[in-house]
Amino acid sequence: MKYKLLLVSIFAIFIALSSAQTEPIQAVAPVMDINLAEVELGKMLYFDPRLSLSGFISCNSCHNLSMGGTDNLPTSIGHGWAQGPINAPTVLNSSLNLAQFWDGRALDLQDQAGGPIANPGEMGSTHALAVDVLKTIPGYVYEFKQVYGTADITIEMVTDSIATFEETLVTPNSDFDKWLLGDSNAINDYELAGYNLFKSSGCVACHNGQAVGGNSFQKMGILEPYQTTSSAEGLAGVTGKDLDRFKFKVPTLRNVELTYPYFHDGATYSLTEAVDIMGRLQLGKHFTDEENAQIVAFLKTLTGDQPNFNLPQLPPSVAQTPHPKPFN
Amino acid sequence: MKYKLLLVSIFAIFIALSSAQTEPIQAVAPVMDINLAEVELGKMLYFDPRLSLSGFISCNSCHNLSMGGTDNLPTSIGHGWAQGPINAPTVLNSSLNLAQFWDGRALDLQDQAGGPIANPGEMGSTHALAVDVLKTIPGYVYEFKQVYGTADITIEMVTDSIATFEETLVTPNSDFDKWLLGDSNAINDYELAGYNLFKSSGCVACHNGQAVGGNSFQKMGILEPYQTTSSAEGLAGVTGKDLDRFKFKVPTLRNVELTYPYFHDGATYSLTEAVDIMGRLQLGKHFTDEENAQIVAFLKTLTGDQPNFNLPQLPPSVAQTPHPKPFN
Numbered sequence: 001m002k003y004k005l006l007l008v009s010i011f012a013i014f015i016a017l018s019s020a021q022t023e024p025i026q027a028v029a030p031v032m033d034i035n036l037a038e039v040e041l042g043k044m045l046y047f048d049p050r051l052s053l054s055g056f057i058s059c060n061s062c063h064n065l066s067m068g069g070t071d072n073l074p075t076s077i078g079h080g081w082a083q084g085p086i087n088a089p090t091v092l093n094s095s096l097n098l099a100q101f102w103d104g105r106a107l108d109l110q111d112q113a114g115g116p117i118a119n120p121g122e123m124g125s126t127h128a129l130a131v132d133v134l135k136t137i138p139g140y141v142y143e144f145k146q147v148y149g150t151a152d153i154t155i156e157m158v159t160d161s162i163a164t165f166e167e168t169l170v171t172p173n174s175d176f177d178k179w180l181l182g183d184s185n186a187i188n189d190y191e192l193a194g195y196n197l198f199k200s201s202g203c204v205a206c207h208n209g210q211a212v213g214g215n216s217f218q219k220m221g222i223l224e225p226y227q228t229t230s231s232a233e234g235l236a237g238v239t240g241k242d243l244d245r246f247k248f249k250v251p252t253l254r255n256v257e258l259t260y261p262y263f264h265d266g267a268t269y270s271l272t273e274a275v276d277i278m279g280r281l282q283l284g285k286h287f288t289d290e291e292n293a294q295i296v297a298f299l300k301t302l303t304g305d306q307p308n309f310n311l312p313q314l315p316p317s318v319a320q321t322p323h324p325k326p327f328n
Numbered sequence: 329m330k331y332k333l334l335l336v337s338i339f340a341i342f343i344a345l346s347s348a349q350t351e352p353i354q355a356v357a358p359v360m361d362i363n364l365a366e367v368e369l370g371k372m373l374y375f376d377p378r379l380s381l382s383g384f385i386s387c388n389s390c391h392n393l394s395m396g397g398t399d400n401l402p403t404s405i406g407h408g409w410a411q412g413p414i415n416a417p418t419v420l421n422s423s424l425n426l427a428q429f430w431d432g433r434a435l436d437l438q439d440q441a442g443g444p445i446a447n448p449g450e451m452g453s454t455h456a457l458a459v460d461v462l463k464t465i466p467g468y469v470y471e472f473k474q475v476y477g478t479a480d481i482t483i484e485m486v487t488d489s490i491a492t493f494e495e496t497l498v499t500p501n502s503d504f505d506k507w508l509l510g511d512s513n514a515i516n517d518y519e520l521a522g523y524n525l526f527k528s529s530g531c532v533a534c535h536n537g538q539a540v541g542g543n544s545f546q547k548m549g550i551l552e553p554y555q556t557t558s559s560a561e562g563l564a565g566v567t568g569k570d571l572d573r574f575k576f577k578v579p580t581l582r583n584v585e586l587t588y589p590y591f592h593d594g595a596t597y598s599l600t601e602a603v604d605i606m607g608r609l610q611l612g613k614h615f616t617d618e619e620n621a622q623i624v625a626f627l628k629t630l631t632g633d634q635p636n637f638n639l640p641q642l643p644p645s646v647a648q649t650p651h652p653k654p655f656n
Contacts, residue, residue, distance in 0.1 A: 047394050056389070056405050066375050066642045077384050077654055081409035258644050261651075270647045306641045313634045314394045316586050319598045323589075326405050 024199065024208040027177035028093065028254065028304060031168050041143045042165025044312045045158060050137075051130045052123035054079055055324025059116070059162065063091040065307040068258025069169065074266030079124030086232050087266035090259045092307075093252050095167045096211035102248045102264045104217060105238045109163035114155060127155040133322050134158065139315020171255055171304030179301070187301050194298030197291055202283045212253040212302060220246050220264065223284040230265035257300045271296050352527065352536040355505035356421060356582065356632060359496050369471045370493025372640045373486060378465075379458045380451035382407055383652025387444070387490065391419040393635040396586025397497065402594030407452030414560050415594035418587045420635075421580050423495045424539035430576045430592045432545060433566045437491035442483060455483040461650050462486065467643020499583055499632030507629070515629050522626030525619055530611045539580040540630060548574050548592065551612040554605075558593035585628045599624050 045051065049058040062076040062084075063069050069090035071077075076084035086102055094100065100112035116122040117130050134140045134153050141151045148157050176195070178186035187195070198204055207213045217235050220226045226246065235244035248264050261267065262274040275295050279285040287295065373379065377386040390404040390412075391397050397420035399405075404412035414430055422428065428440035444450040445458050462468045462481050469479045476485050504523070506514035515523070526532055535541045545563050548554045554574065563572035576592050589595065590602040603623050607613040615623065 049392075049395075049399075054405065055401055056399065061384070064377075066640055067377075068644070071377075071384065072645065073383055073652060073654055077382065081654075083655055260645065269645070269649075269651060272647070307639060309639060311635060311637060311639050312394055316396070317400065317588065317597070319600070321597075323597060324401060326401055326409075327411055 023180060024204045025176070025180065025212055026210045027180045028096075028170050028172040028174070028210050030172045031170060034168060035147070035164060037143075037147045038161050038164040039168055040165075040312075041147050042161035042163070043309065044140075044143070044314055045162050046165055047312050048314050050133050050314075050317065050321075050324065051117050051125060051158075052079065053125040053129070053324065054123075054326035056326055057123050059091075059113075062088045062116075062122075065091070065169070068092060068255050068306075069094075070259045072260060074261050076122070078119070078121040082121035084121060086230070086264050087261065089251060090255065091166055092169050092171050092259075093211050093214070093254045095170065096209070096252070097214040097249065098216070099249065102232065103234050103238050104249050109166050110156075110159045113159035113162040113166075129322065130158065131155055133317075136321040137315050137317055143315075169307055171306065174254070174302050174304035176298070176301040177304065187298075190294055191297045191301050194294035194296070195301075197287075197295055198298055201279065201285050201287075201295075203278070203295070206250045206282070207253050213250040214252045216250050217244070217247045218250050218282075220248055221281050224281045226263075226281055228263075228265045228267060232264055234264070253299060253302055255303050255306075257303050258306075271299060275299075351508060352532045353504070353508065353540055354538045355508045356424075356498050356500040356502070356538050358500045359498060362496060363475070363492060365471075365475045366489050366492040367496055368493075368640075369475050370489035370491070371637065372468075372471070372642055373490050374493055375640050376642050378461050378642075378645070378649075378652065379445050379453060379486075380407065381453040381457070381652065382451075382654035384654055385451050387419075387441075390416045390444070390450075393419075393497070396420060396583050396634075397422075398587045400588060402589050404450070406450040407448065410449035412449060414558070414592050415589065417579060418583065419494055420497050420499050420587075421539050421542070421582045423498065424537070424580065425542040425577065426544065427577065430560065431562050431566050432577050437494050438484075438487045441487035441490040441494075457650065459483055459486065461645075464649040465643050465645055471643075497635055499634065502582070502630050502632035504626070504629040505632065515626075518622055519625045519629050522622035522624070523629075525615075525623055526626055529607065529613050529615075529623075531606070531623070534578045534610075535581050539582055541578040541580040541582075544578050545572070545575045546578050546610075548576055549609050552609045554591075554609055556591075556593045556595060560592055562592070581627060581630055583631050583634075585631050586634075599627060603627075 046059040049056050049061070051058065057079065062071045064071055069092035071088050073088070075086060076088045078084055089102065095109060098104070100106035100109060101115070106112035106115060114127060117125050118127055131153055134144075140153070144153045144157060145151045147161065175186045206216060206218050209215045220234070233245050235247040236242065238244075256271065260271070261269040262271070268274050268277070272292055275292050276287060279287045374387040377384050377389070379386065385407065390399045392399055397418035399416050401416070403414060404416045406412055417430065423437060426432070428434035428437060429443070434440035434443060442455060446454050459481055462472075468481070472481050472485060473479045475489065503514045534544060534546050537543045548562070561573050563575040564570065566572075584599065588599070589597040590599070596602050596605070600620055603620050604615060607615045
């Protein structure tokens with residue numbers, strides 16, 4: 001019995017090491033070393049529309065954890081029904097990105113979390129107002145005191161706890177990861193053919209690592225220009241360099257079956273079409289229908305464990321809490 | 329041992345009977361006899377913004393189960409940021425209402441559920457479109473087949489399952505209910521004084537039963553006219569009778585601490601002010617600050633168990649699914 005266990009263990013280590021060394025994609029690691037009280041506070045804030053001026057829009061409105069961490073819209077709806085300029089990227093596995101937003105203008109999740117709160121076309125509030133609201137709510141005062149040792153809430157504490165919650169939103173245990181970790185039956189031959197095409201065609205040059213993307217900026221439209229009505233300029237807006245025009249952070253392909261519509265302008269809802277466009281514009285490849293279908297089949301094996309927790313209950317406002325202002 | 333158990337049982341029955349017979353408010357009964365598969369389907373639909381034209385608004389947007397089953401806004405935000413005409417009532421314990429909506433124009437929860445989907449100023453879709461969307465989604469087709477024995481989804485199945493989910497949204501185990509059921513320490517003397525005032529002042533004439541309201545229509549502004557900019561006419565809009573002008577369904581006071589702002593026009597966020605206005609306009613009573621505070625303390629004992637379930641995961645759309653149209 002012990003002998004058998006030893007053999008199995010050695011085999012598992014061998015598989016893990018060999019796949020880790022030879023595959024350009026790595027399995028999503030589960031969450032380790034996290035502050036649970038901070039996660040719970042961040043989860044409440046993530047779902048709390050009182051961080052918006054209207055009292056109607058929360059982080060979860062556009063990064064909906066029931067829908068792959070996105071809103072499944074080409075561009076988002078913001079305060080006053082403002083039309084956003086760019087597709088909302090998924091929050092799932094976003095801790096694995098080299099930077100946040102399509103143009104990488106936020107260094108990390110904490111830096112990102114403050115953006116939408118104070119963006120007039122998104123949540124439409126200000127950091128000062130958002131903090132003022134939280135400071136009046138006894139349930140939050142208690143939680144912040146527990147986590148940060150003080151009731152003097154700051155925007156840094158707010159974004160820190162939201163970011164910590166977001167760090168838990170990784171999606172391990174996809175069929176592809178099971179295959180990577182040694183379960184050779186976790187994906188079928190058709191899906192495996194798709195993965196081999198994904199590698200041999202060059203997709204993997206940009207879509208690699210744990211997140212299958214998210215770790216570099218690349219020009220959208222290398223071999224052919226990308227046709228779009230979107231005015232987004234990408235990295236150039238951050239660096240000011242003409243060379244960086246239309247360079248965007250390569251999106252993660254984890255859970256891509258759930259994160260439609262695709263591209264920074266959300267131009268297509270079809271994964272088949274997205275694969276076709278990427279092949280032609282980025283690689284100069286015209287995938288046959290069969291090849292395309294194989295790649296799509298592979299991509300669908302990247303759907304992992306979705307967020308799994310109780311709907312949070314938010315502490316009620318009190319008489320002194322600043323009122324939401326949806327219509328003025 | 330058996331003798332002791334018998335005594336305890338007799339005592340429990342005595343308490344239950346005596347309080348049931350003498351108190352005008354009854355404890356919220358937990359859910360019994362419910363179809364769990366229907367509940368799970370209804371829960372997904374309740375959280376699914378694809379029932380709206382924009383793909384952005386779900387039942388949960390305005391009847392938010394993280395926030396007392398309401399949006400905590402005076403009037404709701406609908407399609408295109410439309411301003412709703414009336415305060416969104418809580419969905420919690422709504423199965424106990426004699427009818428739905430403030431004017432009672434829907435007979436039951438199933439009748440109600442179809443309203444917002446097709447209201448141009450709410451979810452902005454049509455029943456036909458909502459059903460067309462669901463029919464293309466394999467995950468839903470499977471669920472409907474499981475529950476209704478057919479994949480030929482109808483709007484009646486949609487509203488039936490949403491209503492069944494909503495029937496689970498009762499909130500038993502409030503401190504007041506524990507007191508009603510015999511735990512004399514569940515509320516303190518101050519709260520009990522508030523309850524006695526609530527009864528002796530006449531509040532209980534309209535706010536009674538399991539839901540502490542929800543079981544009659546009453547005129548808003550009996551002894552003094554109610555000042556409001558709202559154009560809502562109440563029951564008269566349904567019956568056509570002049571006598572029914574400004575008659576509204578008496579709202580439930582269950583979880584009233586969470587369901588601010590108050591009244592059909594959401595005129596006040598303050599429970600203290602709401603009690604004051606109700607006393608003067610409906611009963612001709614001017615509560616002292618102390619009396620008001622006691623009544624408010626009693627009302628806060630009506631907060632029961634909030635919805636407690638995992639955030640639902642929604643089945644993804646496919647290429648054939650009609651796209652949401654947020655901006656046209």
